[in-house]
Amino acid sequence: MSEAGVQTVAPAGDDAALPFEVAALDVRGRAIQMGPVLNTILAGHAYPDSVSKLLGEALVLAVLLGSSLKFDGKFILQTDTDGPVDMLVVDYRTDGGMRGYARFDAEKVAAAEAEGRTEPGALLGKGVLAMTIDQGPEMSRYQGIVPLDGGTLEDAGHTYFRQSEQIPTRIRLAVAEFQSRETGELVRTWRAGGLIVQFLPKAPERIRADLPGGDAPEGMEVEAGAEDDAWVEAQSLVGTIEDHELTDPAVPAERLLFRLFHERGVRVFSPIQVVDRCSCSREKVEGLLESFSAEEIAESIEDGGIAVTCEFCGRKYAFDPDQFSGGS
Structure with a gap:
């Protein structure tokens, strides 16, 4: 969309990462809604609902991060934790192909669901999240590792960008199950959505206030610097997003971005299609x-x-x- 809200590229639709820019706030990002690809990946396994939802979040996060790569390669997201779901693995390739799976203890997951402990932190437990960029056999891999300590994948993503990339970042993830009747039968489908917004001003000193200044001596609190007004505004707008807006097919990515940023002017770019494509043979x-x-x-x-x-x-x-x- 242009600043006047006029569409300039074909609608992204489902299963396509939509890059965008809000120049007035010095932010860039990507948004996505996943439908058929998510269903296909989850349908290949008899996952409990809570595990399907967790893997759905991991799939969305991998697309949001991996779709920023500008070379032929692969982005790999993997958790290693001590919770009922002790491993999530998602491969996203820069040709848009992706795959994912979850390893879990069925008895522990059933017990967690029975007790209502289905939030990501309870299912994952404690451990690490590794994010690997693979540029091919001739290039070295880059890997960033952040702790998972009972928090969400959103939290881990924020930690990664603060510590490893030094970029102020906000991430939103949501997964929901939809039910409908087709020819008298109940049909269950999964949808997911996500958004990443990053503060990328030309002047580097504008970034520093939102980032850690280094390790402080034990017991000493470090006073946070004042955040840039543009980044404060961008975060406030992202904070208004409700989960259902990220998954609702009636609120495609373009409409959501317009809702958030139309007063500042938001520009979208060509969408990046995502497909279910396993690399096994x-x-x-x-x-x-x-x-x-x-x-x-x-x-x-x-x-x-x-x-x-x-x-x-x-x-x-x-x-x-x-x-x-x-x-x-």
């Missing part, structure tokens, strides 16, 4: 098995064959052990 699995020792091949045999299931998409691959050197 029979050739890759076969190559992995060929690297196994004879003992590892023997341990992999069940009922006379080797069966491998992709944890991300659920695709199954069957092999004859005799085709591998370790199995002959």
Whole structure:
């Protein structure tokens, strides 16, 4: 949209990250609503509702962060925690392909749901969130790690940008289940949405007041500096967003951005499409098995064959052990 609210690019629709800029506030960001892609990824697993919602948040966060990459590569988001959901993994590739899965203890998740403890902090517990940028085999990986200490993925995202990137950032994530009737049957679908807003003024001294100045001696409190007025306003506007606005198909990303920033003028750019695309293949699995020792091949045999299931998409691959050197 231009400052007058006139649409300048095709609507993003579902499953497309929409970059935007509010020049008057020196902020940039991306917004997204996820629908069919989210459903496809979650449908590949029999996740409890609370786990589906948590993985949905991780998928949205990975798109918001990964869609900013300007090179061919991959953004990987992974948690390692001690809670009922001890691992979330999301791969986002710069061609728009993504995949994700959750590892969880079914009994612990059921107990948490029965007690109403389904907030992200209770499901994840304590541990770390690792965010990795992979630029390909010829380049070094960059990884940022932040603690997860009973907080949300939004909280972890804020910590990452404050400590690692030194960019004032606000993130919003929401996931909701929708129900409808089609030909007399109840149909359940998942939708998710998210927004990232970052303060990027040309003058670097305008950023510093919102960022930590370094480690202070134990017991000493560091007085926070005054925040820039433009960033205060941007944060206030983002703070008005309600969860249902992020997931409601009647409030697409363009409309939400207009609601937030129309008085300041918001410009949107070409959307970045997201698709469900697992990178597994029979050739890759076969190559992995060929690297196994004879003992590892023997341990992999069940009922006379080797069966491998992709944890991300659920695709199954069957092999004859005799085709591998370790199995002959």
